[in-house]
Amino acid sequence: MEWGIEMNKQKIRILVALNIIVAILITNCTFLWADSSKFDADLSADYIKSIMNMVDDKYKGDIDQNKLVEAVLKGIFSSMDQYTEFYTVEEAESFFITIDGEYSGVGMGFDEIDGVFIVKEVYKDSPAQKAGILVGDRLVEVDGKSLKGVSSNEAANMITGKKGTKVVIGVLRDGEKNPIKITVTRDNIKINPVTSSVRGDVGYIKLSIFNNNASSEMKKALKEMDEKKIKKIILDLRDNPGGDVNEVVEIAKSFIPEGLITKVDFKSDKMTDLEYMSTLKEKKYKLAVLVNENSASASEILAGAVQDTGAGTLIGTKTYGKAKVQNLYPILTLDAYKKYEQKLGVKLVIGDDLEKKYNIKPTDDEVTGWIKITTGLYYTPKGRMIDLKGITPDYNITNIRVVNGVDLSTIGDLRVIIKPQLNSESIDVLNAKRMLRVLGYNIDDLDSLKFDNKTFDELKKFQKKSGLFPSGILDFTTQRTLNDAYQKQALQYDKQYLKALEILKN
Numbered sequence: 001m002e003w004g005i006e007m008n009k010q011k012i013r014i015l016v017a018l019n020i021i022v023a024i025l026i027t028n029c030t031f032l033w034a035d036s037s038k039f040d041a042d043l044s045a046d047y048i049k050s051i052m053n054m055v056d057d058k059y060k061g062d063i064d065q066n067k068l069v070e071a072v073l074k075g076i077f078s079s080m081d082q083y084t085e086f087y088t089v090e091e092a093e094s095f096f097i098t099i100d101g102e103y104s105g106v107g108m109g110f111d112e113i114d115g116v117f118i119v120k121e122v123y124k125d126s127p128a129q130k131a132g133i134l135v136g137d138r139l140v141e142v143d144g145k146s147l148k149g150v151s152s153n154e155a156a157n158m159i160t161g162k163k164g165t166k167v168v169i170g171v172l173r174d175g176e177k178n179p180i181k182i183t184v185t186r187d188n189i190k191i192n193p194v195t196s197s198v199r200g201d202v203g204y205i206k207l208s209i210f211n212n213n214a215s216s217e218m219k220k221a222l223k224e225m226d227e228k229k230i231k232k233i234i235l236d237l238r239d240n241p242g243g244d245v246n247e248v249v250e251i252a253k254s255f256i257p258e259g260l261i262t263k264v265d266f267k268s269d270k271m272t273d274l275e276y277m278s279t280l281k282e283k284k285y286k287l288a289v290l291v292n293e294n295s296a297s298a299s300e301i302l303a304g305a306v307q308d309t310g311a312g313t314l315i316g317t318k319t320y321g322k323a324k325v326q327n328l329y330p331i332l333t334l335d336a337y338k339k340y341e342q343k344l345g346v347k348l349v350i351g352d353d354l355e356k357k358y359n360i361k362p363t364d365d366e367v368t369g370w371i372k373i374t375t376g377l378y379y380t381p382k383g384r385m386i387d388l389k390g391i392t393p394d395y396n397i398t399n400i401r402v403v404n405g406v407d408l409s410t411i412g413d414l415r416v417i418i419k420p421q422l423n424s425e426s427i428d429v430l431n432a433k434r435m436l437r438v439l440g441y442n443i444d445d446l447d448s449l450k451f452d453n454k455t456f457d458e459l460k461k462f463q464k465k466s467g468l469f470p471s472g473i474l475d476f477t478t479q480r481t482l483n484d485a486y487q488k489q490a491l492q493y494d495k496q497y498l499k500a501l502e503i504l505k506n
Helices: 021-026 033-038 041-058 065-078 089-100 127-131 152-159 214-227 245-252 298-309 334-344 351-358 427-438 453-465 476-493 495-505
Strands: 014-016 085-088 102-105 108-113 116-122 138-142 166-172 180-185 187-190 194-199 202-207 232-236 259-266 274-278 286-291 313-316 324-332 367-379
Touching: 041 065, 065 085, 065 334, 065 367, 085 089, 089 102, 089 367, 108 152, 127 180, 138 152, 152 166, 194 214, 202 214, 202 495, 214 245, 232 495, 245 259, 245 274, 245 298, 259 298, 286 298, 286 495, 298 313, 313 495, 324 334, 324 351, 427 453, 427 476, 453 476, 476 495
Parallel strands: 202 232, 232 286, 286 313
Antiparallel strands: 014 324, 085 367, 102 187, 108 116, 116 138, 138 166, 166 180, 194 202, 259 274, 259 367, 324 367
16 A cells, blocks of 8 residues: 555554564564563663673774664564564654554555556545546656656655645556656545445445544444444454554444443553443344454454354454554653753653653654553453454354465456457456456466456457357456456355355344
């Protein structure tokens, strides 16, 4: 996706440890509260100081004190559990975008396919949509600079920028030989983690992450269901990595009957343990919740509450198993630490303590980075501790995600706006290839945008079998027919969704 630049510094946010893949790979060690009594802070501080002195004495070269402090902080926090870590200011920016669900940019997402950046999503009412950028456009240049050989992150950084500034994006559109230059005025973009649809008498809601927009967007989706008198809901939490505890609690209040949603037990005596309650007097929906092995943290708070209170039925595979809770704190620079020690006579490292106790808000250049640190554990309404265990669904059903070598999640609908033919290049060609392969046709090169001879021949076979004229061209009728054929086939592989439908209709 496109990443933003400006960081939203909301203070001491409580997170239900976001299960980011990068974090999982850092370490497998688990921090045990019981071992804290063995930790000698004075001895460790003296040891680290001695190491610093040794470096200063022995190292022949320039030492950047701030970089040295950053490295020490990285080491300290990476030695704990895999969810505790130190972020530099730059790293924190990306993390805040994930949680805040807001950034400054143009409002589109793109994938790199076959060495080409292709727009896969244009957000509704975004600057990109208003300027005329379309799904399927190939990004070739930004402000006159070619994107050839540029990484995805570099491309995103070139496109994002401060609100109100302009960026000229060169796109190569299907059917055009030369790039089209589109001027877009950047703005604040809100990322909507909720997608919903009404399917007969059943409402389907997919929640991808519990960012700051999750509960407000969920309310909009449920309002639409209410207006259409939908009482049966499938809530899809598959692959949802978690997020902000306040967001999951607000969403839970729409489904969980009056009583406890979750309890958070903090380690520090200075932090008050929390009980989050629902005030829902009467259950409004017949609910089925889809989960899998990547449903983690905040997803498990909601899934656990649904299961413990009988608010609905869980379907899928055992969840990830994470009950750790994190807090985010800004860390003062070494210079700021010394400055406020001299000014106030106290030793503070957390910027929020400075603001809370002395009403002094540290400036951006007084913050060296942010720590995300495990501060507590959460429990389900019945007191279950699911950390490292996960939640076993009421119906344990495994889905088929890869068919004939194709990951079904990589396939998008054919757009029915152009008619690709032999030797042309298009995102529609790529999706058609993958659809045909899933349907059993002999397709090669599933990562190429090019309409090759093999695809031409296999498409003719599909057209003939479907009662269409075998032209080998992806005309509009063929695209609609292929979309329908694929969707029917793919639905048979989503056994979890089919089970949810069965339960709701009984």
